[in-house]
Amino acid sequence: MADVLSQSEIDALLSALSAGELEPEELQKDEEKQKVKVYDFRSPQKFSKEHIRALELIHDNFARIISNFLTAQVRKNTKVKIENIEQVTYEEFIHSVSNPTTLLLFKMPPLNGSILFEMNPSFSFQVIDILLGGTGERRHVSKEFTDIDKNIITQVGTGVLSNLKLAWEDVMDIDIEVESLETNPALNQTLAPNEPVALITFSVEMGKSNTFINLCIPYLSIEKILDKLVMRNWFQAGAEEDLEHTRHDIEKRLDVVDVNVKVELGNTEISIDDFLKLVTGDVIKLDNKYNSPVTVVVEDEKCYLAKPGIVGKNMGVAILDIIGKDVEDYE
Incomplete structure (x- = not known):
């Protein structure tokens, strides 16, 4: 402005x-x-600020969940928090990743395509060292990942990713399907270089060291569920669920309340002499026609207009309309 x-x-x-x-x-x-x-134009901004904010809220919850998960796994106090979330191209993400690294490819049905979870080598080797009996205090490790290392980090990464179900449960139900583990990011060609992705960077404080992990979500994966990443829809859905829950509770409480219900077939005026002479089988003429609706009275209040008839072997009525308090006559 x-x-x-x-x-x-x-x-x-x-x-x-x-x-x-x-x-x-x-x-x-x-x-x-x-x-x-x-x-x-080579890098179109397909993620709006609202989408980025929604992803930040979801994965901020994910960070808190995996903090507890990793603390239990490595028996060390671990803190995970979001450091940054932005839209970049897939090429920019791959070039920013070190080689070697641990790159888990996984799917999140019903989302489309593959999503990437990258664990920094410092983080991976620290976790491996702790799980194999070490202290995890080594500052720098420069070596290739062995098959044993890959198996360990795959199990840890799969456990971390399984917590995405909890983080996304307020938005939608998802499943986690881990596909493969890559150590050379240049060999991973799952997306076009210019494909926009949401890059979510987490910092991991484990003991005295700080490392990073990244979650790379392609735009193609969440394109069809972008409407679910609008936060006002979350509140509307929650309000509708609360309203339905409240309505159900009210109905449940009303079910145990006893009320007097009667049906007025019509009115007439007769003399006291005729009244005293009434016997079984006499016919009384009312002011209401046989095909006109009758009035249903609940606790001395006229509430419904109904049609008289037979329900099974019993007499009954079918509700036709509600009588409003401001309506006196039914036309």
């Missing part, structure tokens, strides 16, 4: 225009210059 000029600044511009010190074309050029915004 352009800056708002004060009255003194406006007066100064008008004076400059009047004196010829400033041309109108120069003002137009400056205004056009301010409106120009750089946009890289």
